[in-house]
Amino acid sequence: MKAASTLRAKLLRHVIVPLALTWLIGALLALAVARYFTQQAFDRALLDDAYAVASHVRHAEDGGITLGLSSVEMGNLLFDQNENLYFAVYQDDGRLLAGHAGLALPEGARSAVTPFFTETPFQKLLLRAVVLGRSKPAHFTVVVAQTTRVQDRLFERLLFISLVPQLLLVIWLAWWLRRAIQNDVQPLMDLERAVAQRDVRDLTPLAISSRTLDVQKLGESINALLHRIEQSVRGQKEFAGNVAHELRTPLAGIRALAEYGLTQSDPQVWREQLRSIAQSQERASHLIDQLLALALAQEAQQVLQPQALALDEVVRDSLMRHLHRADALGVDLGVDFAQGLNAPVILAQRALLEGALDNLIDNALRYGVPTDGGPRHVTVALSQPEAGAVCLSVIDNGPGITDAQREQLLQRWAQGSAGEALKQGSGLGLAIVSEYARILGAQLSMSRPASGPGLQVSLRLALQPSVG
Structure with a gap:
């Protein structure tokens, strides 16, 4: 070769x-x-x-x-x-x-x-x-x-006088070009040497020479790549740490339930233990889904491409995914589209938008339990607060949250009073929604519904400009 x-x-x-x-x-x-x-x-x-x-x-x-x-x-x-x-x-x-x-x-x-x-x-x-x-x-x-x-x-004299000085000039020009090209490509050689000598764990930015614009742009591109790799590695480490930390407790509980059941001979005790194991497994699966959602949020900006989405179709698909669970819980799950809002279209990553809406509906189904024991209802609403924008809201009639809890619940592993009382969830739902909203360029807000007690979580999204 x-x-x-x-x-x-x-x-x-x-x-x-x-x-x-x-x-x-x-x-x-x-x-x-x-x-x-x-x-x-x-x-x-x-x-x-x-x-x-x-x-x-x-x-x-x-x-x-x-x-x-x-x-x-x-x-x-x-x-x-x-x-x-x-x-x-x-x-x-x-x-x-x-x-x-x-x-x-x-x-x-x-x-x-x-x-x-x-x-x-x-x-x-x-x-x-x-x-x-x-x-x-x-x-x-x-x-x-x-x-x-x-x-x-x-x-012959003309040949000598014409060729020899020009030949000497060409030789001098070749020598000068060699030095000039050597000086011009030296920053590229320095960059190559710096990359070759870099340790695999070292993702700090490279020193960039500003002598030539092309090498400067190449160095900036490499540093941007190193930054994205560092973010990905950090996200993977954080994800691995979260999984190791958070799954330790439910897995230990499942093991303890199984060991206790094995020591008993009463079938009724076995049944109770198996039911508890199934519930613990469901909570662990939900936690894994939440952790995977956080990992998706950290990669979405580089991997997922925005596309034109019909918001009413996204809402319909999300409702269909949660309708069976809502019926099992006795929750009236429905929609409320503002009059005159005709098939709003936004530019967004579908996976992120569906993930945000699924988490909001899941939270409403989990914690939206009225304190007076009355009937439960969860509504997904679409409204247009102003021209060029649309508001996607999930409204429940549960106990709601206080003003002091709103900022706290956007942090990871933070739970409200309903979650702590029900012993459900992992405190990641609203943190995931907040991260998704940031990537989508949406404005997240939490308030009390106008119809009464409960919680209304809204995402304000920009409509795609109409063509023509």
Whole structure:
């Protein structure tokens, strides 16, 4: 398996390789352009020499043409202290009129449009030549060629002057980029080292470098994750501690009842003990459900997503879950929807809303026992106290609570006088409702019902804005 490259190596490759290729292509293009214009300058001088030679072609006495320059005059005309120049003048029929006999007319020159520039061999040298055709005083062709030593040396110097400084500049730029990239990725490497060296039990926030915004955001995201993990671990520890602490008593009671029953031989005693065991098991199951509900509340903000809920449907489903129990207890369980409140819709987590409503109905069925022994009734009411809000209330006609008890009952493991008298519950119901209300963004309130004695617990929820 091929080893993965480091981020620094990838950045260097992705920056330096395109930079080097761009420099190389640019340098080659610049050299090609410089070579082209340099060649144009030399070719212009070579063409001027060809015109000078052609200007000295005259009519001869026999009716033909002749070159009106001596060899000395021609040497002065084509003098160059750095290059060797050669010439040849050809008549229209291809015969050499004057010049160097070995300097042949280049192939293709006869049919080409003049002036025509090309390379031609002469005396084991490759010369730069120009072919110039003239029609006066008669048709003839002039070939002038020269060596390219100066031109080659000039191009070599141009190549050196152009490439070497740019190459040094690219090397310096690559060195600077390497240092800059190293400095830029150093906070990321420090963050990686800090995470790698962190103990599994250490969930404290990491030190975040503010040198680069991306690394800062990454560090903040990691710290936010550590915070969520810490909350989850704390919740799990608290849940485990609560379970261990609270289940110890009912389990010990169940064991004691069973051991006592085993020591008796009377079937009636066995029946009473089994009935007590069943009641203790029911209380333990209820306690476990309450503890699981608290654990759900601590995870709901990260796990459960809000959704549009029809509040009347949630109320109907909750009533159906508790209707059988209410009938068994002789409680009149019903609903009361305010007039004009048509299918209110809220944005909330369904599990939390149902959990809050189930706990409120369960509390009302447990503790809403009238002190005068009269008939019991529990009502789930929906009203609209103001535009954009709906109030979900659970009302019973029990003994109610005092003003001093309202804040106390929102704490975990706190029970009211009815719960202590009935020896039921664990003191978690209203604490769960309070936690759910906080996550739902609802306002929890407890008051005396307008219809008489009892307790009214209300959740004020925001309606979902209507579309259109």
